[in-house]
Amino acid sequence: MNFKEELAGRTEKIERIIEAYMPKAKGYQRTVIEAMNYSIQAGGKRLRPMLMEETYRLFQGKGSLIEPFMAAIEMLHTYSLVHDDLPAMDNDEYRRGRKTTHVVYGEGMAVLAGDGLLNYAFETACKAFDMEEDIEKVARALKILSKHGGIYGMIGGQSADVESQGMKETFTRERLMFIHRFKTGALIQSAMEIGAVLAGASTKEVKDIGETAQDIGMAFQIQDDILDVISTEEVLGKPIGSDEKNRKQTYVTMEGIHKAKKDVASLSQRAIKRLQSFPARNLFLEQLTEYLINREK
Numbered sequence: 184m185n186f187k188e189e190l191a192g193r194t195e196k197i198e199r200i201i202e203a204y205m206p207k208a209k210g211y212q213r214t215v216i217e218a219m220n221y222s223i224q225a226g227g228k229r230l231r232p233m234l235m236e237e238t239y240r241l242f243q244g245k246g247s248l249i250e251p252f253m254a255a256i257e258m259l260h261t262y263s264l265v266h267d268d269l270p271a272m273d274n275d276e277y278r279r280g281r282k283t284t285h286v287v288y289g290e291g292m293a294v295l296a297g298d299g300l301l302n303y304a305f306e307t308a309c310k311a312f313d314m315e316e317d318i319e320k321v322a323r324a325l326k327i328l329s330k331h332g333g334i335y336g337m338i339g340g341q342s343a344d345v346e347s348q349g350m351k352e353t354f355t356r357e358r359l360m361f362i363h364r365f366k367t368g369a370l371i372q373s374a375m376e377i378g379a380v381l382a383g384a385s386t387k388e389v390k391d392i393g394e395t396a397q398d399i400g401m402a403f404q405i406q407d408d409i410l411d412v413i414s415t416e417e418v419l420g421k422p423i424g425s426d427e428k429n430r431k432q433t434y435v436t437m438e439g440i441h442k443a444k445k446d447v448a449s450l451s452q453r454a455i456k457r458l459q460s461f462p463a464r465n466l467f468l469e470q471l472t473e474y475l476i477n478r479e480k
Contacts, residue, residue: 340365368400
């Protein structure tokens with residue numbers, strides 16, 4: 184089986200896991216649950232739950248303990264996209280090739296759908312307490328999820344990004360790296376650290392995999408900046424040039440596209456080298472990291 188076939192198989196499995204944990208649309212809250220499911224069902228690469236599961240495998244994790252956290256992190260990621268697309272933020276009408284949640288359900292319901300996904304993510308992750316006798320391990324994973332999703336993680340990066348719109352002379356490289364590390368990288372770091380913790384990795388191994396994840400997250404976001412310039416709306420599944428439209432500084436505008444491509448390759452290669460340094464090997468995880476360099480969407 185080649186990498187693309189394995190990727191498709193793993194993605195399909197993750198879709199089933201997420202679907203199993205999503206709430207059913209019924210009762211007086213039916214509409215907000217429908218909007219939550221609409222947002223999740225838009226698809227995507229499912230990169231974060233995939234990185235989580237593959238890291239779990241890297242450290243010899245077995246069983247289904249990882250699954251509620253896989254679903255939870257995709258809910259967190261999706262809620263951030265729902266809010267990111269709102270008129271008050273990026274004001275995008277398409278996401279992953281179809282209309283965004285606020286276009287279909289209205290702004291108010293989209294806000295509630297995002298809030299619902301955020302809260303339900305933690306409800307879902309807490310289900311792991313019923314699956315594992317070592318509750319301290321689950322608690323550590325929950326702490327990681329909380330930290331990286333909050334003001335010292337993704338929300339902190341998003342906040343700095345919102346305030347950066349329109350900045351030019353006062354915008355610094357340091358600020359850009361902060362935005363990329365936390366807005367995009369925090370959930371990737373969370374995914375891989377949780378995978379390691381739930382598999383029983385040592386404190387040093389969790390630290391090392393966290394640093395690896397930071398490189399992967401940075402490479403992923405720089406590639407995203409590149410695609411916003413060179414890709415097409417049909418391939419990307421969302422409007423291109425949205426960064427320019429929102430007057431955002433990106434890695435490409437600051438460093439140039441040649442250096443951006445070079446740095447994506449360098450970060451990814453460093454991450455792969457670290458992955459190869461662990462006692463066990465997960466060849467698919469290494470291939471997945473390499474794939475991020477050449478992805479087209």
